[in-house]
Amino acid sequence: MTDCVNAFVPGMDVRIEGAAGGPLAGLTFAAKDLFDVAGYPTGGGNPDWQRQNPIPERHARAVRTLLDAGATLVGKTITDEVSLGILGENAFDGTPVNSAAPDRVPGGSSSGSAAAVAAGLCDLALGTDTGGSVRVPASFCGLYGIRPTHGRLDLTGMLPQAPSSDTCGWFARDAATFARAAAVMFGEPVPEALPTRLIVATDAFGFAEPETRAALRPLVDRLAGLIGETREDVMAPPGLSVWGRAQRTLQPAEAWATFKDWVERDNPRFAFNVARGLIMGAGMPESELAWARLMRREARARLDFLLPPGVILCLPTTPFPAPGKNLPLPEQNAVREQILCLCAHGGLAGLPQLSIPGAGVDGAPVGLSIMAARGADMTLAAVARALAET
Amino acid sequence: MTDCVNAFVPGMDVRIEGAAGGPLAGLTFAAKDLFDVAGYPTGGGNPDWQRQNPIPERHARAVRTLLDAGATLVGKTITDEVSLGILGENAFDGTPVNSAAPDRVPGGSSSGSAAAVAAGLCDLALGTDTGGSVRVPASFCGLYGIRPTHGRLDLTGMLPQAPSSDTCGWFARDAATFARAAAVMFGEPVPEALPTRLIVATDAFGFAEPETRAALRPLVDRLAGLIGETREDVMAPPGLSVWGRAQRTLQPAEAWATFKDWVERDNPRFAFNVARGLIMGAGMPESELAWARLMRREARARLDFLLPPGVILCLPTTPFPAPGKNLPLPEQNAVREQILCLCAHGGLAGLPQLSIPGAGVDGAPVGLSIMAARGADMTLAAVARALAET
Numbered sequence: 130m131t132d133c134v135n136a137f138v139p140g141m142d143v144r145i146e147g148a149a150g151g152p153l154a155g156l157t158f159a160a161k162d163l164f165d166v167a168g169y170p171t172g173g174g175n176p177d178w179q180r181q182n183p184i185p186e187r188h189a190r191a192v193r194t195l196l197d198a199g200a201t202l203v204g205k206t207i208t209d210e211v212s213l214g215i216l217g218e219n220a221f222d223g224t225p226v227n228s229a230a231p232d233r234v235p236g237g238s239s240s241g242s243a244a245a246v247a248a249g250l251c252d253l254a255l256g257t258d259t260g261g262s263v264r265v266p267a268s269f270c271g272l273y274g275i276r277p278t279h280g281r282l283d284l285t286g287m288l289p290q291a292p293s294s295d296t297c298g299w300f301a302r303d304a305a306t307f308a309r310a311a312a313v314m315f316g317e318p319v320p321e322a323l324p325t326r327l328i329v330a331t332d333a334f335g336f337a338e339p340e341t342r343a344a345l346r347p348l349v350d351r352l353a354g355l356i357g358e359t360r361e362d363v364m365a366p367p368g369l370s371v372w373g374r375a376q377r378t379l380q381p382a383e384a385w386a387t388f389k390d391w392v393e394r395d396n397p398r399f400a401f402n403v404a405r406g407l408i409m410g411a412g413m414p415e416s417e418l419a420w421a422r423l424m425r426r427e428a429r430a431r432l433d434f435l436l437p438p439g440v441i442l443c444l445p446t447t448p449f450p451a452p453g454k455n456l457p458l459p460e461q462n463a464v465r466e467q468i469l470c471l472c473a474h475g476g477l478a479g480l481p482q483l484s485i486p487g488a489g490v491d492g493a494p495v496g497l498s499i500m501a502a503r504g505a506d507m508t509l510a511a512v513a514r515a516l517a518e519t
Numbered sequence: 520m521t522d523c524v525n526a527f528v529p530g531m532d533v534r535i536e537g538a539a540g541g542p543l544a545g546l547t548f549a550a551k552d553l554f555d556v557a558g559y560p561t562g563g564g565n566p567d568w569q570r571q572n573p574i575p576e577r578h579a580r581a582v583r584t585l586l587d588a589g590a591t592l593v594g595k596t597i598t599d600e601v602s603l604g605i606l607g608e609n610a611f612d613g614t615p616v617n618s619a620a621p622d623r624v625p626g627g628s629s630s631g632s633a634a635a636v637a638a639g640l641c642d643l644a645l646g647t648d649t650g651g652s653v654r655v656p657a658s659f660c661g662l663y664g665i666r667p668t669h670g671r672l673d674l675t676g677m678l679p680q681a682p683s684s685d686t687c688g689w690f691a692r693d694a695a696t697f698a699r700a701a702a703v704m705f706g707e708p709v710p711e712a713l714p715t716r717l718i719v720a721t722d723a724f725g726f727a728e729p730e731t732r733a734a735l736r737p738l739v740d741r742l743a744g745l746i747g748e749t750r751e752d753v754m755a756p757p758g759l760s761v762w763g764r765a766q767r768t769l770q771p772a773e774a775w776a777t778f779k780d781w782v783e784r785d786n787p788r789f790a791f792n793v794a795r796g797l798i799m800g801a802g803m804p805e806s807e808l809a810w811a812r813l814m815r816r817e818a819r820a821r822l823d824f825l826l827p828p829g830v831i832l833c834l835p836t837t838p839f840p841a842p843g844k845n846l847p848l849p850e851q852n853a854v855r856e857q858i859l860c861l862c863a864h865g866g867l868a869g870l871p872q873l874s875i876p877g878a879g880v881d882g883a884p885v886g887l888s889i890m891a892a893r894g895a896d897m898t899l900a901a902v903a904r905a906l907a908e909t
Contacts, residue, residue, distance in 0.1 A: 392791050397790070398791070
């Protein structure tokens, strides 16, 4: 297919028709190159990953679900190397173009999936979200993008990174298409009832840049109008930076455990910052890990307390819109750390989160996220659809 | 030219005739791809290095010296990434074949230069030696290979790594050719007089594996017969591992200083272990560096004391012959650390050292090194030539 935005893995033409007559008939989708597609190599965004793995004989579960529901697979998309990245710049495959802000990064690691949907090359695209890899590109590219409840969807055939945080999500351009896919992926209809209370996470809005906070205000107001009862509260009492620290302790250590055997056997090539992340994980002291596990337990308890059924919470998906491309590493690191502070609760607590488009700063999109109780993923679809109709 | 041993940089055909009638007329040479050759990119063994540098308009000084002396340049050779490696395995360009032991690594970082000379593709080849990058491949490939007195040769046009240790050396298959090149490179005739005393470095022989020690014995005996007065002494009273530690503190920190701007601007791709070495250098505490600088001063004083003019010292170039290819990283690291313990004195003290072939273990070459007083590089050529005639 024509790929004017460098969204698809070069040289890998994939097209698999969906089953006839399913609920997603007529829709097309792409899959991040971390998902197995039978008969095609799973590249994982790194030239040395593929050679250690045989070509898969089965589709990943998420791919099969969409195909069985009638959606047609039209390609595999570029990803940050083995999903280690948040900006979407792959030193080997290049940077997928963010159609909504072409001079900025698309966000990652599900960069190609976001770019493909944003450019209209397909209706849906599968991504993975461990530390923000669906939410961030959704925010930066102006898309709907979900991180489901951790543990809810079957991740068979998806390349893992940090299993205690890994999830499988997807992107769509509009709420109706997003909700159609959600009903299939979660096997539940979109509920009629909306939540009855909205919490506005004051610490998260405070962490965002003032322009982003201001840009999201109208969306928050519409959301409040839709839900009714609204109150402000602190999402992370210890500080978003403390939750961020806990996640940036646990996730790299788990990623190292995932990739250690491969790295030590094959000495693969990585962009410098990707190697540095793995090395940081390899050297994480057990004392830090022990603390981070305790903080994760507290984060889960906090969000479960804040979000009983019938309550949703909103926060800026990212503290700012997409930064420019090819930043020097020190600046890139500063940007990444700020982004991860607003994403860490996902990996720590595992609650479902949907980034909703509709705001922008200087013409670049920035998303508003809504979170719901563990397992209430379809509530997010209901809110998104209702909000789009307001 | 035909390159059956993957010695030359792929896709870069270089041939520049030497000046007519010079002292090296009739000889061919190759240059490690860290040396500038006018009109050709200097790749440095890393695909992202080249793009930051314009194509050089002048030859590196060492290249010019050999061309002016009549030798013909026939190619640029593969190197470990920006000279950071000791085994000669480049994840981008592949591993040059060690003709003397084809199932083993060639040694690095001047891997392609050693491979080209060992395979007879040229008579001489320029390399660089910061922490062992000429000495080690000379030992592993069964060649003459020199690390000159630090600071003696003009390094203009040679990609630096750790300037306080960087040197420019070369390989040859026979002592006569080596000595011809030495006379040109150092601008001195081969002296008639041989040294009058030989020191056998007992700590270095003790550090080598027993089979290597035994294999080198006949060469040491011939050398002792040639020189006459022979005594045993300890080269590194604090321990070769302590000198090794000092060098492995200073060199990575200096390499990071050399490459930091590039790395932070371009986020280049590296094999994992290369990135890890740079990161180790980036994080070296000043307290460690301060200690290592003091130890370097002591190492210099020790070797200057041991090696007045007229005295040479011998030691095994490497503790063992070339290891196998594609070792898992933990084993590779263990091998590397052992090798560097026998090489560290070069970077620390800066005395000239020549690795001489002529021994082997299980059919794989291993070299005997001779060292001389600072500036007495040509003494090494005289000894090598005389020894070859015994």
